Amino acid sequence: MRAHTLRLLAQPTAAAERGRFLLVTGSIAVAGGLLLVGQRVARLYMDTDGASSTYSYGGLAPSYGGLAPYVTQAGLRPGVVIGAVLVTVPVLALALQALRVGSLARERRMASLRLAGATARDVRTVAAAEAGVAAAAGGLLAGPAYLLCWLMLGVLMPAGLRLVPTPGPLDLLAWAATLLVAAAAGAIAGAVVQKRVVAEPLSVRRRIGPQPPGRANVVGLVAGLLLVVFGFGQLTEAPGGGEYLLLVVVLVGLLLVAFTIGPRLVRRLGGRLQLRESAVDVLVGARLHVDPQTAGRVAAVLVVCGLALGVEALMVSDLLGRDIGNGDDLSFYLTGFGMAAVGVLLVVVVAVLTLLIGAADQLLDARRPLASLVALGVDEQILEKVLRRQQSAAAAPAVVLGVLVGAAGAAYLSGDGALAVGLLPTLLVAAVAGGAVGLVTRLAAVLLRPRLRAATDPENLRVA
Amino acid sequence: MNGLTPEPVLELTGVMHAYRRTVALRGISMSVSPEEVVAVTGPSGCGKSTLLHAAAGIVRPQGGSVRLLGQDLGALDETARTVLRRRRVGIVLQFGQLVPDLSVLDNVALPLLLEGHDRATARTAATDWLCRSGLEAETAATPAELSGGQAQRAAVARALVTGPSVIFADEPTGSLDTTGGELLLDLLVGAARERGAALVLVTHDNMVAARADREIRLRDGVVEAVTVLR
Numbered sequence: 001m002r003a004h005t006l007r008l009l010a011q012p013t014a015a016a017e018r019g020r021f022l023l024v025t026g027s028i029a030v031a032g033g034l035l036l037v038g039q040r041v042a043r044l045y046m047d048t049d050g051a052s053s054t055y056s057y058g059g060l061a062p063s064y065g066g067l068a069p070y071v072t073q074a075g076l077r078p079g080v081v082i083g084a085v086l087v088t089v090p091v092l093a094l095a096l097q098a099l100r101v102g103s104l105a106r107e108r109r110m111a112s113l114r115l116a117g118a119t120a121r122d123v124r125t126v127a128a129a130e131a132g133v134a135a136a137a138g139g140l141l142a143g144p145a146y147l148l149c150w151l152m153l154g155v156l157m158p159a160g161l162r163l164v165p166t167p168g169p170l171d172l173l174a175w176a177a178t179l180l181v182a183a184a185a186g187a188i189a190g191a192v193v194q195k196r197v198v199a200e201p202l203s204v205r206r207r208i209g210p211q212p213p214g215r216a217n218v219v220g221l222v223a224g225l226l227l228v229v230f231g232f233g234q235l236t237e238a239p240g241g242g243e244y245l246l247l248v249v250v251l252v253g254l255l256l257v258a259f260t261i262g263p264r265l266v267r268r269l270g271g272r273l274q275l276r277e278s279a280v281d282v283l284v285g286a287r288l289h290v291d292p293q294t295a296g297r298v299a300a301v302l303v304v305c306g307l308a309l310g311v312e313a314l315m316v317s318d319l320l321g322r323d324i325g326n327g328d329d330l331s332f333y334l335t336g337f338g339m340a341a342v343g344v345l346l347v348v349v350v351a352v353l354t355l356l357i358g359a360a361d362q363l364l365d366a367r368r369p370l371a372s373l374v375a376l377g378v379d380e381q382i383l384e385k386v387l388r389r390q391q392s393a394a395a396a397p398a399v400v401l402g403v404l405v406g407a408a409g410a411a412y413l414s415g416d417g418a419l420a421v422g423l424l425p426t427l428l429v430a431a432v433a434g435g436a437v438g439l440v441t442r443l444a445a446v447l448l449r450p451r452l453r454a455a456t457d458p459e460n461l462r463v464a
Numbered sequence: 465m466n467g468l469t470p471e472p473v474l475e476l477t478g479v480m481h482a483y484r485r486t487v488a489l490r491g492i493s494m495s496v497s498p499e500e501v502v503a504v505t506g507p508s509g510c511g512k513s514t515l516l517h518a519a520a521g522i523v524r525p526q527g528g529s530v531r532l533l534g535q536d537l538g539a540l541d542e543t544a545r546t547v548l549r550r551r552r553v554g555i556v557l558q559f560g561q562l563v564p565d566l567s568v569l570d571n572v573a574l575p576l577l578l579e580g581h582d583r584a585t586a587r588t589a590a591t592d593w594l595c596r597s598g599l600e601a602e603t604a605a606t607p608a609e610l611s612g613g614q615a616q617r618a619a620v621a622r623a624l625v626t627g628p629s630v631i632f633a634d635e636p637t638g639s640l641d642t643t644g645g646e647l648l649l650d651l652l653v654g655a656a657r658e659r660g661a662a663l664v665l666v667t668h669d670n671m672v673a674a675r676a677d678r679e680i681r682l683r684d685g686v687v688e689a690v691t692v693l694r
């Protein structure tokens with residue numbers, strides 16, 4: 001396809017398309033901004049404060065630029081960097097979910113393009129261009145997003161609590177790289193996502209359903225497990241200088257494992273639910289069984305969030321249980337934990353947003369069966385319940401599981417009776433986290449009500 | 465080939481096709497000569513649309529074979545069938561075939577653009593056909609802004625813009641009133657005869673069928689009768 005034709009066909013014109021475009025652009029901008037913050041903080045070891053000889057290599061004077069000790073101390077800095085990078089994971093998952101979202105308008109458009117003589121490959125090229133442009137726009141906005149982070153977490157914070165240092169010229173280079181990577185990744189993702197949508201001249205079908213257990217999945221799982229075992233083993237052996245690196249290793253491994261087995265576990269869960277008595281359970285189970293991808297990925301993110309919360313719960317209770325004596329030290333730790341908790345909270349919100357978008361998409365897919373269910377006399381309230389349970393069925397257990405495993409891991413690492421002190425707080429955190437996720441999914445179901453109403457419109461019975 | 469009977473542009477042999485529960489085609493054999501105008505008629509649900517889709521390579525029939533313009537469609541993959549269709553076949557359906565967010569002009573130019581022509585060339589050709597279809601004032605409109613009849617005429621212009629050898633039309637006048645239908649048929653049949661393209665016209669309207677050279681009546685997925693009209 002020639003460039004002028006591609007340009008003509010890849011413009012997002014329908015309102016729903018523009019929404020999709022904005023969601024992709026927005027989440028890439030946020031993720032890119034966070035990554036730019038991460039690299040800036042990581043580059044602090046190149047800064048000199050004029051007195052660095054007194055501090056260990058890579059460390060800065062405590063008052064340097066009014067920065068918080070979490071970034072000036074060489075030993076703590078990687079924690080902030082890891083945090084920034086980890087928060088981008090669910091944000092990127094959100095972007096991917098936004099790409100998957102179809103709309104009636106889009107489906108009609110793809111089918112009509114095919115009828116006009118576009119090959120399946122042409123349609124994929126159009127999708128890649130659309131996504132690439134949206135992602136590139138996100139990459140472009142990553143710069144302003146970074147500056148905004150600097151303003152909010154750097155300039156406006158009181159001295160001593162600032163997390164983002166003043167931007168430097170090297171940031172321009174990093175920004176350019178972000179832009180390029182975003183555009184390329186967006187185009188690839190757009191093409192891959194379109195592969196799951198079969199646009200034929202007369203209709204559009206989606207290749208939903210169980211993905212074949214691809215080799216990449218198995219490799220990911222094995223690699224993830226190896227990383228976890230290796231990292232964890234080393235952590236208990238020698239908690240010395242390299243512990244942050246090991247922590248990253250463990251976390252990456254956990255993410256890999258969670259993302260590869262998340263969808264499978266959700267599919268299993270769906271199968272189990274289908275065997276139950278209640279109609280709601282059966283309907284929920286069927287949805288999860290047929291399309292476990294979104295719920296699985298979100299569950300993966302939530303397990304890792306839960307892990308972070310669990311580790312924190314244990315460490316905080318350990319800290320409070322111990323008699324530190326020095327109030328400054330205590331507030332130093334608690335502020336750190338507080339910041340981490342805010343990060344986790346952000347991630348949870350993003351994850352639930354992803355679920356919401358995924359559910360809207362499923363409603364679109366299922367509009368015909370849904371409309372016929374209503375026509376058969378299944379009332380809308382039951383469907384709303386199905387929708388709600390579909391969100392929370394995997395999400396709530398995932399976050400609870402994460403908290404418990406995280407606390408157990410932390411207890412194992414810190415040893416000497418940490419578990420005994422932390423057990424009650426951990427259970428409390430688990431209950432609160434699970435309940436919060438349940439509550440948010442309830443809210444999500446309310447937000448989806450108009451979509452549900454549209455999907456159950458009897459008019460849909462006539463849609464092929 | 466003996467020169468007396470030219471090779472047909474379309475030849476169906478024992479074509480069968482079933483959807484999940486209904487058998488739509490139960491062994492259809494027919495052929496269409498170059499420049500011939502054939503009407504396919506029959507009661508609702510007898511398989512006319514399915515036949516047309518199979519003949520155009522949009523649907524892969526489950527049995528039998530389809531030869532279109534000298535090519536065995538069963539031997540071509542999806543892309544090859546699409547390209548064949550784009551280059552040498554025109555398609556007009558009952559409604560809703562224009563790309564919603566493109567202007568009428570770009571819609572008509574689209575097959576040429578996808579074929580890799582310059583934008584200027586494609587637009588010139590599209591403008592010619594739009595003028596001929598009486599849509600010169602609507603080139604910048606989007607499909608949603610057109611009346612049903614105008615949209616159908618734009619679809620006909622798009623089907624003709626590549627200079628196809630075969631045109632398939634599925635109830636092209638089905639959503640139009642009598643005058644609108646007449647106008648459209650004049651355009652479609654006129655252009656096909658003038659350009660020497662074969663035309664396969666699905667219709668349940670006897671007035672429409674009367675303009676064909678030959679009528680093929682279907683009933684329940686089989687050919688019930690063939691009538692030579694001229």
Ligand SMILES: Nc1ncnc2c1ncn2[C@@H]1O[C@H](COP(=O)(O)OP(=O)(O)OP(=O)(O)O)[C@@H](O)[C@H]1O
Binds near residue numbers: 484508511668
């Ligand atoms: N996509 C489909 N899925 C299932 N069944 C279908 C589908 N399309 C057509 N059918 C069935 O196949 C049979 C033939 O349909 P087809 O559309 O070819 O008939 P038709 O002659 O074009 O009818 P009409 O004059 O109403 O357009 C019908 O019984 C129809 O119900």
Ligand SMILES: [Mg+2]
Binds near residue numbers: 512513514634
């Ligand atoms: Mg029909």
